[in-house]
Amino acid sequence: MKDVTPLTEGWTLRHAAGDTVPAPAEAPAGDIPATVPGCVHTDLLAAGLIEDPFLSRNETAVAWVGRTDWRYDTALGPRDTAHERTDLVLDGLDTVAAVRVGGVPVGNTRNMHRSYRFDITDRLDPAAATPLSVEFTSAYTEAEAVRAQVGERPNAYPEPFQYIRKMACSFGWDWGPTLVTAGMWRPVRLEHWSTARLATVRPLVTVDGPTGRAELRVDVERTATGGGVLTVRARVGDHTASADFDGDGTTLTVEVPDPALWWPRGYGEQPLYDTELELLDATGAVLDRWERRIGFRTVTLDTGADAHGTAFTLAVNAEPVFARGVNWIPDDVFPSRIGPDRYRARLTQAADAGVNLVRVWGGGIYESDDFYDVCDELGLLVWQDFLFACAAYPEEQPLRSEIEAEARENVTRLMPHASLVLWNGNNENLWGFRDWDWEPALDGGSWGEGYYLGLLPRVVAETDPTRPYWAGSPWSGGWDHHPNEPAHGTAHSWDVWNRTDYTDYLDTVPRFVAEFGWQAPPAHATLRRALPGEELLPTSPGMLHHQKAHDGNGKLERGLAHHFAVPPAGPAHFDRWHYLTQLNQARAVATGIEHWRSHWPVCAGTVLWQLNDCWPVTSWAAVDGDARPKPLYFTLRRLYADRLLTVQRRDGRPTVVADNQSAIPWDAAVRLRRMAADGRILAETTVTARAGARSVALATVPGELLPDAGSGKEFLVADAGELRALHFPVRDHAFAYPAPRYDVATVRRGDEPDAVDVVVTARTLLRDLLLQADRLAPTAVADQGPLTLLPGESATIRVRGWDGGGDGDGDGATAAVRAALFMVEPA
Structure with missing residues (x-):
């Protein structure tokens, strides 16, 4: 059996200064202790050599770290194994690295999103320790060199992130700091093996009538002496199969009669089948083992034309699903700090808010298997972006081969997860080409279209044909329509936040809203921790530093002014500003989701931007960088409940809408009250909205219950059991609220x-x-x-x-x- 030796101990870090790269003045002299997995920033922070970049304005003081070369060192013990081969396996190097064993180069890397394996059998001393070093070149150095080679390309931010296969948002975003990392961010180990090992196992899981099938496509690597017949033996739950083969791979199918189907949250249970595949030699000895959990379900994507345009509706086990979604960014700008417990805590927050779909956004990372394991258990559908965002990406070498290898590896790694239901080619790049003045700047140069419409769909079709692929978000399905045309495919709604008011969400009914959102500051305690000693003002130095969006505070203020009296400047009014901006965020998101849900099944999903933050910041998140829920989070819990009661305009008049996304019909007896601002009931009645399973029902509001259209003294209350909906005919600054008692x-x-x-x-x-x-x-x-x-x-x-x-x-x-x-x- 293969032996594994984790390499977690004895690492040191030092600046890798050479003749042409002098040590910056801030760099520590000599070695410091290092943690693997980890990164340079977290090691420097642990050693007390830099201040916490999340606090105050320390981010700018550590910018030198990302422009510096670094080296990690440890020693490998004497080679003491009877196995034929020893491999050095590095699950994640960030990003451009030279790996040396015993001072001899064994490999180079240039992709954070891939793993690497190097045969070091002949490099290890059998009697003494052997030095291992991993030297990282600054990501800036690599990105700028590739840009010089392939030519300038436009992007949405002034950093060269599209020229290197690295987490794009480490170069900063409109919600994230610029902290350009380096290091071994995923585990490092030695694997000792003989005869053969499992190189890849790809489970194609399907359901055909009453039978579940796990088709396990196996690739093996053999040693020089490892010829002959091998056996693979597989088990899915209590069902087994085996096969002999003498080449570099085989396919083995395990059938499961009447499997318990895996369902998304709110549609059924999430049974998972323990799955094991063993590789055996001619004597029956186990050489290697692969273990995962799989779930039996079917997934389809309806993109058919209809009277409303082009659909975009996910169906699981033939059941159309209204996606109650959130966008996910890396939960820490230093992703090596995100472990299983943190994934579970954050995703449980999502599930508790009624979320049933999480979109892993394309400017981040392919998350750890721990992330997808939790999604499998909680019934959270995963929409997985390939890692391209907000930029024109060159299609020339050295990037193209890296991108193909990265895509094939990650599709293979993630395809066992039942929760994964969609591969998406990119974030906003097809839209950017059309609307962001890229075409003249490109002057015919490549920009990524060949990836999204050629390479990536081919990789998915060849590697994981059980799941649908979509070229991008937003994307209308083809160049016959504008990429961000609401009536076709997926749409992003950002003009509302950037330019107008959230009531403009009511003007359109997109087929699927894959991004929309509104900003607000984090919780008060989060601000106090992140800005120690600072007098809190919207425009205080620390507040402005932790607001990364262009004109973010201006948009917050203009958004407030549409609805409330904007609090005056000054520390005495900060708490009021803080409350109102958080409330305005919740109100904005509620306006959109209530409207779009009421148009199911024409609109088949909303994916809020965003669930989480990677540091303390004013942003669109529902859960802030210290894991504290904003008011939006609790509002989302109401908006994403199975049953939602709301008042919407239909044919120009307020109408009660009962949206029932549960499997049980809902006969909603709705108590309507027209009320005065002082609390008097002016009129009252009861109407019934009968919503069948997974459907929407409307009930007309009688004329005598309708507040006068321009009245600032009347409002409508609709109650159905514990659910309440309100309709105010005017905006808050025009309503005669009483002094609260x-x-x-x-x-x-x-x-x-x-x-x-x-x-x-x-x-x-x-x-x-x-x-x-x-x-x-x-x-x-x-x-x-x-x-x-x-x-x-x-x-x-x-x-x-x-x-x-x-x-x-x-x-x-x-x-x-x-x-x-x-x-x-x-x-």
């Missing part, structure tokens, strides 16, 4: 020592009441986001991670809660 009580939880129940009782209309729990304690989290209470109504908000300041049900706790409560106030 309410009572607060705090009750310590006997069954949860670190939990306090906060009970708020409204004496007036309280619109979008929000308890910012992190103001009570940095560890505190509330179980609810913004909620609206009518006079006389009460709500209980459970706060975990706070002991009530030692006075969980006293006046001190109540005063602290009042200071952390926010709501819409009169203009």
